[in-house]
Amino acid sequence: MTQSTPPAAEQGGAGLEGRLEALGALFEEALERFVAARSAQPIENLHEGLRYALGLDLPAGPGRGKRVRPLLCLLTAEALGADPRRALPFALAIELMHNFALVHDDMEDGDVMRRGRDAAWVRYGAAHGINLGDYLLVQMMAALAEGEPDGLDDATRVRLLRLLTSALDHTHVGQALDINYRHRRSLSEEEYLRIVREKTGYYLAAPIQGGAIVAGASQRVIETIGEMAQYLGPLFQIIDDIIDLTDGKGRESVGSDIREGKRSYLVAYAAQHGAPAQRERLFDILDKPREATTREDIDEAFAIFEALGAVAAGRDYCRRLHEDARRHLERLPRELAEPLGAVIEMLVSRKQ
Amino acid sequence: MTQSTPPAAEQGGAGLEGRLEALGALFEEALERFVAARSAQPIENLHEGLRYALGLDLPAGPGRGKRVRPLLCLLTAEALGADPRRALPFALAIELMHNFALVHDDMEDGDVMRRGRDAAWVRYGAAHGINLGDYLLVQMMAALAEGEPDGLDDATRVRLLRLLTSALDHTHVGQALDINYRHRRSLSEEEYLRIVREKTGYYLAAPIQGGAIVAGASQRVIETIGEMAQYLGPLFQIIDDIIDLTDGKGRESVGSDIREGKRSYLVAYAAQHGAPAQRERLFDILDKPREATTREDIDEAFAIFEALGAVAAGRDYCRRLHEDARRHLERLPRELAEPLGAVIEMLVSRKQ
Numbered sequence: 095m096t097q098s099t100p101p102a103a104e105q106g107g108a109g110l111e112g113r114l115e116a117l118g119a120l121f122e123e124a125l126e127r128f129v130a131a132r133s134a135q136p137i138e139n140l141h142e143g144l145r146y147a148l149g150l151d152l153p154a155g156p157g158r159g160k161r162v163r164p165l166l167c168l169l170t171a172e173a174l175g176a177d178p179r180r181a182l183p184f185a186l187a188i189e190l191m192h193n194f195a196l197v198h199d200d201m202e203d204g205d206v207m208r209r210g211r212d213a214a215w216v217r218y219g220a221a222h223g224i225n226l227g228d229y230l231l232v233q234m235m236a237a238l239a240e241g242e243p244d245g246l247d248d249a250t251r252v253r254l255l256r257l258l259t260s261a262l263d264h265t266h267v268g269q270a271l272d273i274n275y276r277h278r279r280s281l282s283e284e285e286y287l288r289i290v291r292e293k294t295g296y297y298l299a300a301p302i303q304g305g306a307i308v309a310g311a312s313q314r315v316i317e318t319i320g321e322m323a324q325y326l327g328p329l330f331q332i333i334d335d336i337i338d339l340t341d342g343k344g345r346e347s348v349g350s351d352i353r354e355g356k357r358s359y360l361v362a363y364a365a366q367h368g369a370p371a372q373r374e375r376l377f378d379i380l381d382k383p384r385e386a387t388t389r390e391d392i393d394e395a396f397a398i399f400e401a402l403g404a405v406a407a408g409r410d411y412c413r414r415l416h417e418d419a420r421r422h423l424e425r426l427p428r429e430l431a432e433p434l435g436a437v438i439e440m441l442v443s444r445k446q
Numbered sequence: 447m448t449q450s451t452p453p454a455a456e457q458g459g460a461g462l463e464g465r466l467e468a469l470g471a472l473f474e475e476a477l478e479r480f481v482a483a484r485s486a487q488p489i490e491n492l493h494e495g496l497r498y499a500l501g502l503d504l505p506a507g508p509g510r511g512k513r514v515r516p517l518l519c520l521l522t523a524e525a526l527g528a529d530p531r532r533a534l535p536f537a538l539a540i541e542l543m544h545n546f547a548l549v550h551d552d553m554e555d556g557d558v559m560r561r562g563r564d565a566a567w568v569r570y571g572a573a574h575g576i577n578l579g580d581y582l583l584v585q586m587m588a589a590l591a592e593g594e595p596d597g598l599d600d601a602t603r604v605r606l607l608r609l610l611t612s613a614l615d616h617t618h619v620g621q622a623l624d625i626n627y628r629h630r631r632s633l634s635e636e637e638y639l640r641i642v643r644e645k646t647g648y649y650l651a652a653p654i655q656g657g658a659i660v661a662g663a664s665q666r667v668i669e670t671i672g673e674m675a676q677y678l679g680p681l682f683q684i685i686d687d688i689i690d691l692t693d694g695k696g697r698e699s700v701g702s703d704i705r706e707g708k709r710s711y712l713v714a715y716a717a718q719h720g721a722p723a724q725r726e727r728l729f730d731i732l733d734k735p736r737e738a739t740t741r742e743d744i745d746e747a748f749a750i751f752e753a754l755g756a757v758a759a760g761r762d763y764c765r766r767l768h769e770d771a772r773r774h775l776e777r778l779p780r781e782l783a784e785p786l787g788a789v790i791e792m793l794v795s796r797k798q
Contacts, residue, residue, distance in 0.1 A: 140622035202573040221554040270492035
């Protein structure tokens, strides 16, 4: 797709799937162009690392990551009547921000794999890993500040900068809480939900709100999106937590959250509702080093969740979050509510 | 000092020292206010870490760091006729950026001490260390995006965002080059200078250019400042490299760059001008683990530098850099050239 191709919205009747595909192609081309321009004089490890973290060393396709956030941004801008190209600077910024967070989170969590291959810090070493994550965040700023030609006015750029800043602020608060709780042997449902809201609520709202800002949406629409995401973020996260106990992300990884000692919804539920002995045993298992956790340990943690009805409680809570999110969705203009609602249902069902 | 105090410029005749003191007080108060507002609901480790990294847990004074960059910014804005308060958002941003870089650089370099006490990552652990550095960078964005009341127009904010983005871009390129060269046993003077220019040239230009932008200076002034900093950054760095061989930062730390394996100007000079045996021996010493480096190793490295005249060459190069910087300084408007030149001479002589 070149600069002279008509915007995705105008391309024949394709329906939502077709629109997402066209917007995805528009985005990938813009990302390639942006990264190529920023790495005209490539520095060893740094610019390879940038392409690696963004999956640009792979052919276009799912290996690059799902690009959920930029798609939500472009779809929202388009649904509200803007040329999606005007939202490209923010869509780029949000994807660069997301990959920054992945590179650093993997280091903070000691995760060695990402999207089925070595995490960036494993591939390039810890020093380059930190520097590369920082570089991705600087590229986020560059995408927003410089953007594409015939782009955004300065007032809109500053509004979008405030939106990113606020989202990142909450994410780092959530991450600090998350790190703090790793060293604690207690966690209530309320504490779990606070961490998840800080880490995911604002971070999921930002791409949709950014698309709406570019399209000139009202403050009421921006706020409703923000409220909706406060339910959607935890919804997606709790679904992930439950998936870890069922089919995982592949048969062999069932229970990997337990090996990692992750403080999931199920852990919070069990810690709040379990007897002291159950709670002690659960945290003993979670706090074992990853490689020391046996299959029996995982089965025992599963049995504790089962005995307390944690999974059923989680599913029930998800139903309520889903309803609350839908209630907010209905308050959005119909031309946005319809495609956005369809994408949200796709995400919920793909996760389940 | 409160909001109703007159700007530092109007406070009695004190001369440069007095102006720097008044601007320093203005800055510290703004930083305290900014951090207090951002940590109204403090998160354990995160907000303590923010105050610790900025030295705000210490009484006002040199323990907090010299605040050279915000002072350069405020002094420049004031010299060019602006109320220095209008430059506070950028002065805050630049100091937050500087402390972000210190927190992450210490991790990348394995440095355990900073300003005479534990580096942030040693104090709070590696996971919080990464998150805290990221958080400082987000606070930089917040300072610029939100700033103080009756602050900057959006066009100026976007210009300042581009300036920060560009400086950070170069810094990360320089840092990646630096990390790459740690694993190499060759380094030319030209390669050394490229790393140092990328790491220090733009980073030193930004505070001065930012102050000038706030004061509405011409593009020619902004560019001249940028060119001047391309000499000043390496000048300050090479002076530091030489100090490490003389009185260090205290008697017992003489030669600490050699223990750390740092690729200094002296190493580059010796690697380019030494015989193969000298070069091999020098890199053997540099590449020893820090704790395995003996006093004899350090003396031997000193002797290699001495035999090749590396220190004399470094001092000679500094003289030329200093002259080049002064030549650019003279092209600046006199009301800026005078105070800026005086501060630069203070920095050069304090370092020597």
